[in-house]
Amino acid sequence: MELTSPKTQSWLSWFLRGVLVLFFLFLISRLFELQIIKGRYYRELSDGNRIKRIKISAPRGKILARGGETLVGNFGDGKRNYVLGSAFAHAGGYLGEANEGEIGKINPKCPGKGPRIMGDFVGRSGLEEEYDCTLRGSPGEELIEVDITGKYVRTLGKIEPTSGKDVKINIDFGLQKEVAEEMADKKGGIIATDSKGEILAFYSSPSFDPNNVVKSLNDPALPLFNRIVGGLYHPGSVFKPIVAVAALEEKKIDKNYKYQDPGIIKVNDYSYTNWYFTQYGRTEGEIGIVRAMTRSTDTFFYKIGEILGIEKMVEYADQFGYSEKSGIDIP
Structure with a gap:
């Protein structure tokens, strides 16, 4: 005795064939979408996971005294080295990390150096701020390939960074240091000039350590205040x-x-x-x-x-x- 009639078997067979055809049509359309329509997107996504861009910081230019001595330079790890410390703080200025309002923005004074990116440092006062475009270099970039675990495979390309330019000023290294020593524990400011009006020494007291600005932020003596250019005095x-x-x-x-x-x-x-x-x-x-x-x-x-x-x-x-x-x- 048969459980199904030939007519029922025929209908079920065609139904299963139809489901199979629809499945293959769906599979083909999905493959077409992934390979053709969105293929470029997924290839770029794959490359993004496989290729890493590593920023290479550019050395910042130095600030030199009139005799060629380094007033502001760089340590081996790229950090700024303020040679005279607090003795040249208000004149030299200091650096601060680019904030949200600066990241992605181009300095109109030096558009060729591109937008600021996260981790960039910006001159915040003194000569570091005034000559930021000159002192700032152009960063480089290294493209590397990594495997699925993120381990280095090979270097695909490299753009070397361009160092910033040095700035030579009229400050006399020895005189600047001597003036700072004379102003120790005093409050005020001193400017020493020559007959042509060139500034040989520039010191505001109390001062701060530009190598560690944070510790002076809440000092009630206001060491960050530049009394020479920011104060008002009777002539x-x-x-x-x-x-x-x-x-x-x-x-x-x-x-x-x-x-x-x-x-x-x-x-x-x-x-x-x-x-x-x-x-x-x-x-x-x-x-x-x-x-x-x-x-x-x-x-x-x-x-x-x-x-x-x-x-x-x-x-x-x-x-x-x-x-x-x-x-x-x-x-």
Whole structure:
């Protein structure tokens, strides 16, 4: 006795054949998709797992003193070496790792060096910042093939890095070191220049160690603050010629103007004296503009400043460049 009829067997046979055909059609279409349509994608994905790109850091250029001595160089492992330490910190500056806002961005001052990538270091202050494009080199790259376990197989290609350029400045190595030693435990700043205005020494105190900036970040003495370019100070006696010129130009006084020096001037609760009165208890007596300039008599210039008025003093100070930046290459 048969369990199925010939008609039923025929239908079941065709059904199984149809399923088999559909399976093969699906398999062929899937292979077509993987091999043809998405073949390039998967080949690149495979290469990405097989080929590794290794960045080769470029040595940063050195900062040299006027005599050729190295002020800022590099250790063998590529880390920055600040030779004078805190003695050249504010002038030399320091490096910091590129942040999120810098990664992938191109410095418009040196577009040819490409975008910053993670792990790059950027000049954060001083000459490191000002000449970052010059000091910064162009990194190289090595392409290597690895096996399925990630082990090195062979080198496929290599682009050598290009070192940054050295920057030679006017700082005198010995003088810079000596100035820093003299300013130990003092607060303030010193600039030493030659007759041409070239800066031979530049030091702000207290200072910090650029080889280890982190430890100075929370120091209440603010060692990272550059008192030379960031502080505001009274100009002192160099402002006296400005006041004198302004008073003469505005006809507030003439060359024959005389003033009876009292040695001291009181403004509300404050008293201001001449150096002559402070040291010797004496006054200059009747004094004119030439002698007042020669003797640096404060009370004379206080008086003609009062006659001139604050607005005119500011106007003439601006004309003499007191509101302008000096152009020093320290940001």
